[in-house]
Amino acid sequence: MAHRLQIRLLTWDVKDTLLRLRQPVGEEYATKARAHGLEVEAATLGRAFRQAYRTQSHSFPNYGLSQGLTSRRWWLDVVSQTFHLAGVPDAQAVAPIAEQLYEDFCKPGTWQVLEGAEATLRGCRKRGLRLAVVSNFDQRLEGILRGLGLREHFDFVLTSEAAGWPKPDPRIFHEALRLARVDPAVAAHIGDSYHCDYKGSQAVGMRSFLVVGPEPLDPAVKGSIPQECLLPSLSHLLPALDRLQGSLLEL
Numbered sequence: 001m002a003h004r005l006q007i008r009l010l011t012w013d014v015k016d017t018l019l020r021l022r023q024p025v026g027e028e029y030a031t032k033a034r035a036h037g038l039e040v041e042a043a044t045l046g047r048a049f050r051q052a053y054r055t056q057s058h059s060f061p062n063y064g065l066s067q068g069l070t071s072r073r074w075w076l077d078v079v080s081q082t083f084h085l086a087g088v089p090d091a092q093a094v095a096p097i098a099e100q101l102y103e104d105f106c107k108p109g110t111w112q113v114l115e116g117a118e119a120t121l122r123g124c125r126k127r128g129l130r131l132a133v134v135s136n137f138d139q140r141l142e143g144i145l146r147g148l149g150l151r152e153h154f155d156f157v158l159t160s161e162a163a164g165w166p167k168p169d170p171r172i173f174h175e176a177l178r179l180a181r182v183d184p185a186v187a188a189h190i191g192d193s194y195h196c197d198y199k200g201s202q203a204v205g206m207r208s209f210l211v212v213g214p215e216p217l218d219p220a221v222k223g224s225i226p227q228e229c230l231l232p233s234l235s236h237l238l239p240a241l242d243r244l245q246g247s248l249l250e251l
Ligand SMILES: [Mg+2]
Pocket: 013, 014, 015, 016, 017, 191, 192, 193
């Protein structure tokens, strides 16, 4: 006899899915530098940050935890590298700016809840769905979510720092499923990264929804995702879940 599989757990990415930075990183860095008497262009800092972040992530994956770093040290090094690449080699002048940025990035005021996020999370819970966070983030995430009033929606917040593996590593998704005690077939993940969120969660047998921004999707990516798994905004999630639910028949 056929019966319906009910989705029971939704796991969520955070950055650029539920929250975004109020200001571009370069602006944030330039403002803090100015407050410490250093004048550096925001665009230069933005470019330098992307390069420093890429290099640091490559050399020290997941905050370098397995190489003896802490996530705090990892971030302070990213800031110092950013300023170095932007033409400020004086590490001593940059140290207090790095401390300040580290503090400020965990303040709720640095972040903005994306449109529709709160209502969607509420709507999901109203349907009896359990919600959890699976995010490539450090330990500060819990406090950020609490400060923005979103923490209460989630059973747990699993960061890559706590799990020990970043998305798309299957182990972080397995850990979330273990914590929730649900089978991947009745869990779905929502995120904005094709590689980390969509492919990562699919690889462990979960359903996936990709939040897409206003920019056109890479045609190769678009071609590989069923239309009903693309979310032009978070308000598309509940109708998409209804369609998915309707199509899930277990024989
Ligand atoms: Mg994201």
